Amino acid sequence: SKQEEPQDSFNIAVFVPGVVSGSPIYEMLAAGAQSAAAEYEHVNLNIIEGGSNQGEWEEKISSLAATGKQDVIITSNPAMPGICAAVSKKFPSQYFIVMDGYLEDNDHIYTLRYDQEQQAMLNGHLAGLVTSSEMEGANDQLTIGLIAGQEYPDMLDLIAPGFLAGAKAVDDAIELDFRAVGNWYDAAKGAELARAMISAGVDVILPIAGGANQGVVTAAHEAGIYVLWFDANGYAQQPGTVVGSTSIQQDTATYDTLVKAIEGTLPYGEAVTLGLESGFITFIEDDELYTSYVPEKVRTAQNEYLEGLK
Amino acid sequence: MSRLLHSLYLIVLFIVIIFTILLLISPEPVMAFEDFVTGPFSNIYNTGNLFAIAAILIICGTGVSISFQAGLFNLGGEAQIYSSALVGTLVGLALPEGSGFFGILVVIIISMITGAAIATISGFLRYRYHIHELISSFLLSGGLLSLTDFLISNTFRDSKSFLQTTSKLPESFYLPSILPPSNLTITILIACTVACILWFWLYKMAGGYEMRVFGLNKDFAEFGNISSRRYTILPLMINGACFGLAGALMILSTQHAAIVGFSAGYGWNGIVIALIAANNPIMTIPAAFLLAWVETGTRTAMAGSSVSLEMSEVIRGMILLMITLRFFKNRRSRS
Amino acid sequence: MSRLLHSLYLIVLFIVIIFTILLLISPEPVMAFEDFVTGPFSNIYNTGNLFAIAAILIICGTGVSISFQAGLFNLGGEAQIYSSALVGTLVGLALPEGSGFFGILVVIIISMITGAAIATISGFLRYRYHIHELISSFLLSGGLLSLTDFLISNTFRDSKSFLQTTSKLPESFYLPSILPPSNLTITILIACTVACILWFWLYKMAGGYEMRVFGLNKDFAEFGNISSRRYTILPLMINGACFGLAGALMILSTQHAAIVGFSAGYGWNGIVIALIAANNPIMTIPAAFLLAWVETGTRTAMAGSSVSLEMSEVIRGMILLMITLRFFKNRRSRS
């Protein structure tokens, strides 16, 4: 059947640098791609998981490109633009889309990223509000926590500073306790780090550590302090403990981008940064778990900040 | 007396080595050292966890000791724990919610059977087709780990959870706690019992005796008319059952659900324990405590932010190597 | 004639098994099967990669064969590849940018020395203190893997990269390509040369003869005045050097930088290859191609038909197990 419609068919390969299940950002990537493909008869979609060995990603993407059958390869993660650029050298006719990454001036690569600094500022502002609030689990000390899976450029240059800046917008005296787990899976070590932070007086933590997030939530729940969530709606993780969540609409963004690619209108070579105003980054205010657990005063202040940023 | 001196010397040596390593890699070596040494006992939570980790390690180490004593190499421990824990959990989930003690027993037995079955495949292949159990257990393990990952994160995934996990077992399946709020349950008692029983079997009963002889030199076993079928398959079966037990206990006492990758590393650590304990089930107890102490110690040192995660692994590796070296040298000079 | 029939039967059996597995797990089994079988040869890129993977496997397998033939067990291959690749890369980065051929040679030699040094530790401990090389290499490997992870992702990390990796080597360090755009470089030639040389040494020269005797019968070796120190240490040294070479070649031909975990699995696969090849360096060549074919085949099948990563690992494991099974059964029936 492949050969009957060579002219018409449009093949999309989704390369997931990791595994889909368990990672909200990749789940949204897959979902967005699936709904875009579902709209067109002639679009074939293939989702390929690359696994956790970073050393193999380039080779795996290359072998996708080598088939020569993929009209576009879409992937997501800040490391991928570099890898796609390298592959592009070997397969100059292959088109790539990289979500959540940034690379200018390669006329076969389109990148799209979210303004993570802004997103972190939103989380940071709420953290500032929480730590200085009268909420049950909050203490007098003005320290907020950020637990990362690893230290990587965007984390150090954008997220952590954004997070602190958001908090300082509440009270300039607020300090940041930043620690890295060292990997993206070890929940037990996540919990240990969280406990250490808690004993150092932190009362609200933003974990950006993949599977290790769960350990942070557990430790926070035990100690009765608060957790914020990044990238996807996380209130249900532990109602009452997770008191704030930003999200990015990677599914919609993927859908929009792919539709343009299928229609032939995607401007390859461009690098887009989506900010708050685009609507692809939000702070989730309309969740019942948010409204019921977070005092009105805090919510109002957060809403003002959110509107102000837009 | 000289024995005592020697032990003292060893302890001092350890301390110096650990401290030197920390000095090299930690920004705050004194604090890190303090965290490392006293951390595991600084609060009930840590101490309880140390015991909980040790319990699982004892069981894994004892199991591996058995197959090592039979001269068999089981490299498939990782999957034997993980897959059998999943199977046990699924059976537990299928049982009525208030199954309590009976439910716990069923989960344990099912997990043990699963673990034993997986390991037995390798034993059978070795006996029947002379395929080295080292290859078959390793390859089988690779496949099963992925399969289990797949099953947890797709087929049996709890759609309400953000984690890649099955649903949680009902509370009636939780093992009774010792030292709350730590993870310690009666696992430590079970573990010591298992180690003692297997020790007794190994050194005081005919089957264990035959198995050890078989392990010393398989080619010559014919002389004693030792059944090579029995002692190729049985040790792996016991080993697998131990891993299954370890998996079930981790589920029943700590995790309460099969989470992706939750048992990673225990299969390998079982080998390490067995090696340190020179394949003596009773000796796995101190060996496991040592490892658990190093484990919790590096964790608390890390949580105190004085050491990074990988570095803590390095320290762990170094300490293990030192222990093994000293231990073996010591043992050798005695014999 | 019956030999031929038997081979045919084996091939048919393979096909049936692979197909059955695919039928069970793939939404489009026919296509997946086609991809699996022909995928590795469907384009230059895949074929090149198959050769590139096989090259590394040949080197690892040959190295392990040598220590196996001497009756020594090196379980530390993972670290011997990984750590020595890192050391090689760092030295390469320290050299002037346009070092070219000379730079490549230095990187290779340094990596080989590093790998050999690591393995030699175990040989020395075995000879001097009677600590089993299996224990020491395994434990040492655990520590070194973590240390290498740490060094790559902290001390020597390329702060501009999003990956956990060192900086890339300059282009003058890249090995000459064969079959661009694939990853295949002259590694395959190096690999076959190494296998042939070591085969030659093993079966046609006095040193190899002595080593084999030592591996088979220590008493006979002593009878013939064969140095037990030399043949406890040398084989591990060669084995380690091979792993170091494999690490260096992966860096110089494919990765161009030491990325965290890039070589994971090759140490174990070396053992698998050696066992399949019955420790004969020449036979590691077909064994490595078989393994590489399965590897590339599952990759292309996965890329073509949306089989999940875990499932593809399961297929891979199964197929390898089958191959090993048939292979050994076959070999056994011949003897």
Place this chain on the structure above:
Amino acid sequence: MKNHEGIQLQHIHKTYASNQVHACDDISLSLELGLKHIIVGENGAGKSTIMKILSGDIRPDSGKIFYRGAPVSLTHPEDALNLGIGMIHQVLHFFPELTVREHLILGMKDLKPLKKIDSESIDAHIAQICKTYNISFSPDEKVEHLDAVSRQLTALLALISRNVEVFILDEPPQEVLMIAQRLNEEGKTIIVITHNINDAISFGDEVTVLRGGTLQGSYETSTITREFLANRIMGDHDSQMLLSGGKKRLSHQSDSRDLIGNPLVILEHVSGGDLDSQDQVEDISLEVGQGETLAVVGIRDNGLKALESLVAGYKQSTYRQTSGRIRILGKRARESSYDEVGYIPSERLSTGGAVSMSVIENLIMPWRRDRALFRSSRIPIYSSKRLNKVAKDVIRDFSIKGSTQDSLLSLSGGNIQKLITARALHHEPQVLICADISWGLDIKTREALFNAIEVLKSRGMAVLFFTSEVNTAIDEADRIAILRRGRLVSIIKNTEKVTAQSIGEMML
């Protein structure tokens, strides 16, 4: 019918897959219970093979086995043992690290995996058997410290304690044969493989002859003569001459050499041995001259093995020389090359070769670095042609049955012994150190071997020969040194007056 009460092998065929040797060709045997049966035949005749089949060690390609009238299927030695049939192989498989007691425990029938081990009653049991059969050794001795005879005794003890009814003994030493006699008196069936025709006729009730894998016939020993038996074994060759070899050959040669030639082996006040065991020697002084055979007779673990190891310089980690001086061709032990000193160790398979390696590879061990084996004297790479030529020469010269590429494992016991001997003699060494070389060789081969040694001796080779068999010493030596508890009692000239009895008395 008496036969139905015994053991019957019917139309047994066995072809070894690896080399297509047809080791048993339609062999049918009927062995009556309660008798002493002897199996004889040349090296490679298939004796061990047929008995391994009866003991369940290997499976026949076709044929039936009946025991006490019922057909039996023997797939594992355990099957045979459960029927009461047990075999002692000449080269025994042991766990070197275990003690005698532990070996015996292994053999116990009523051992159940969950049964506790009661070592006291086991000791009592061992003591009782030892007393009954007049065997002496301590159950705590590690098997690796036992000599070949004691190992055989251990194996026999294990069979006795398993209540075996049919004992198959593959070339047992005299000590074992003596116990077998007692066992037979108790009604047990004994099957003995031997090359010793005197033993065969004096010990056995019935003798079965095999040749080239086929059955030559079974005879009651009371009805046949040595000459007849030798003839059946070897065919129509001049078996007469061979039977009368030994001392006769010696006596006419040694007349011409009264003087001992230039001493090539010199031991001066040598002490040492395995310091952890009885196997030690003290203050040994002796000389072996050109063209002379000196036999050292003694009990193996009372210093014989130690002396052998010290002189050969073998196992230096176990056998230490504490004082004295050893000079062979003016050099220390082990310092000479293969064409100066040849060594045939007493532990044939364990130290004499690597069983899974080929005949060639086993042969070239001593001269593996010899340029003559390389493609050219510059490049140290073996030339297959040259290797093959050497191997073929040796195989031909010593009429070894087997081909160069076969593994050592696929040779018969006697042929392995030939190969190891051939290796030591091939380069015509000036000194030969050897232990029990005739062990396991058939009459013809043994004769050929000693003739070959005579030839070398006439060219000046000195032979130092260690043996525990007094008769061999008397047959083959020019002088005999008698070792007792690690000390030399005396060194005597081997004249007509010397008898086994007189030497035996000095050894005790």
